[in-house]
Amino acid sequence: MAEEFRYQQLENWLLQGLQGERWRLGERLPSIRSLCQDQGLSKATVQHALQRLEAQGWLEARPKAGYFVAARPANANPPTSRARIDSPRPVTVSELLLDIMGRSAAFDLLPDLAAGELPPGIEALNRAIGRALRRQRGEGHQYYDKPEGNLALREQLAIHQGRRGWQVAPDQLCVTSGCQHALFLALMATCERGDVVAVESPGFYGVLQLLQQLGLQAVEVPSLPDSGMDMDALEAVLERWQVRAVIASPAFSTPSGALMPLDNKQRLLALADRHDLVVIEDDIYADTALGQAPDPLKALDTDDRVILCGSLSKSLSRDLRVGWISGARWHARILRVKLVTQLASSRYLQQGLAEFMADGHYAAHVRRQRQQLRANRDQLLAALNGWPADVRASVPQGGLSVWVELPEHVDTLAAYPRGLEEGVVITPGPLFSVSGQFGHCLRISYAHPWAAERARALGRLPALLL
Numbered sequence: 500m501a502e503e504f505r506y507q508q509l510e511n512w513l514l515q516g517l518q519g520e521r522w523r524l525g526e527r528l529p530s531i532r533s534l535c536q537d538q539g540l541s542k543a544t545v546q547h548a549l550q551r552l553e554a555q556g557w558l559e560a561r562p563k564a565g566y567f568v569a570a571r572p573a574n575a576n577p578p579t580s581r582a583r584i585d586s587p588r589p590v591t592v593s594e595l596l597l598d599i600m601g602r603s604a605a606f607d608l609l610p611d612l613a614a615g616e617l618p619p620g621i622e623a624l625n626r627a628i629g630r631a632l633r634r635q636r637g638e639g640h641q642y643y644d645k646p647e648g649n650l651a652l653r654e655q656l657a658i659h660q661g662r663r664g665w666q667v668a669p670d671q672l673c674v675t676s677g678c679q680h681a682l683f684l685a686l687m688a689t690c691e692r693g694d695v696v697a698v699e700s701p702g703f704y705g706v707l708q709l710l711q712q713l714g715l716q717a718v719e720v721p722s723l724p725d726s727g728m729d730m731d732a733l734e735a736v737l738e739r740w741q742v743r744a745v746i747a748s749p750a751f752s753t754p755s756g757a758l759m760p761l762d763n764k765q766r767l768l769a770l771a772d773r774h775d776l777v778v779i780e781d782d783i784y785a786d787t788a789l790g791q792a793p794d795p796l797k798a799l800d801t802d803d804r805v806i807l808c809g810s811l812s813k814s815l816s817r818d819l820r821v822g823w824i825s826g827a828r829w830h831a832r833i834l835r836v837k838l839v840t841q842l843a844s845s846r847y848l849q850q851g852l853a854e855f856m857a858d859g860h861y862a863a864h865v866r867r868q869r870q871q872l873r874a875n876r877d878q879l880l881a882a883l884n885g886w887p888a889d890v891r892a893s894v895p896q897g898g899l900s901v902w903v904e905l906p907e908h909v910d911t912l913a914a915y916p917r918g919l920e921e922g923v924v925i926t927p928g929p930l931f932s933v934s935g936q937f938g939h940c941l942r943i944s945y946a947h948p949w950a951a952e953r954a955r956a957l958g959r960l961p962a963l964l965l
Contacts, residue, residue, distance in 0.1 A: 509548040553790030556896040576891040578904035582700035587718040590711040604924035606944040608956045620864025628851030648674025649849035655856040664794035678783040681808035681824035688832040689777040694743040701931035724893040727759040744777035751784040754942035755902035756895020778805045786814035788897040875945035899946040909939040
């Protein structure tokens, strides 16, 4: 029996037990050793199945104790709004988005709220970058780094990806100035002006900005809050229009935090092969997983057509403009585009980040952050359950935000200026659509702890919106 099928079989058996309450909330599952013996499986197979269930939010791993049934926030009303599929069109990004970004409010209702103490991970990162800067000697500052970036950092990134199930060599990676830059390089290297790109809807507005700047057309594919891009809809789009590339976020897509299941990933790759697509994987949210980080789509890529783009900006620091790209069959072209558009990345930032990761500080930071993000998410969902209206919200197992669907008469765009008068910045749903859909929806972030001031701002939203 194929190893892949064996872990899927165990995962399904365990999931049936969890759904049927064979193991109740807080109970410990059988140990890895006993599962190996009872099921006749290897330790690696059992661990992989358990880690996948952890990534989906069913289990919680406790050091030296095992796997326990996790608390899943009660929310019986997931969003039901579904994007309509229109013909491919040029993209025009709303000026409202520029206003939100100008206020540094993409992930905060109160961007001007006074900051607290630096997290331990950021303090360790700052020290590592400071040491790298002090070590600079000679005339190295007079020269550009190689386009592919610092080797030590690429080695650490390769190790990090290997832990997620994707074995990659350092020379298959290129350091970029964040994930947005990586997505830009991927589109520049694979598409020509006028080409059609399939995007998730609702989806990442940064992608829409890039399509507009590059003169590319977008076709919206519905994205479901529990499973991401709808493969039936994508197949219908591909049968109808000539699509050059598809951009997807299998791991906790924004704004809903959807996690694409394995069978959908496999189907996406099959469709890409059949229609000769470029698949651009936006993997920026993977390390915000509330459990084990899921395997990237790239790990299943046997045809060398998935371009993976990532960054530490969502899991570590938005101010750290360091990302990476693995360009598949287009990697050499991507290196040339980077040389033209950026020349090189900062050496000392890369060196400091490489040291930070090699010393284990990044892994420790992610473990600490996971607990905080889970608490932040649960507090947000609890608050939404108390709103005086029919409110539907996604229950993400990773990412930094919840997608909120309000009654159809609500106009979140009209509520935006009213929020500013109250000192609150909301992120209206139409920003996540090419055609301005989802007017009664909005994204609410749980990236920050719900301090008293922020909680009060959240409490003011019903009066502004409903």
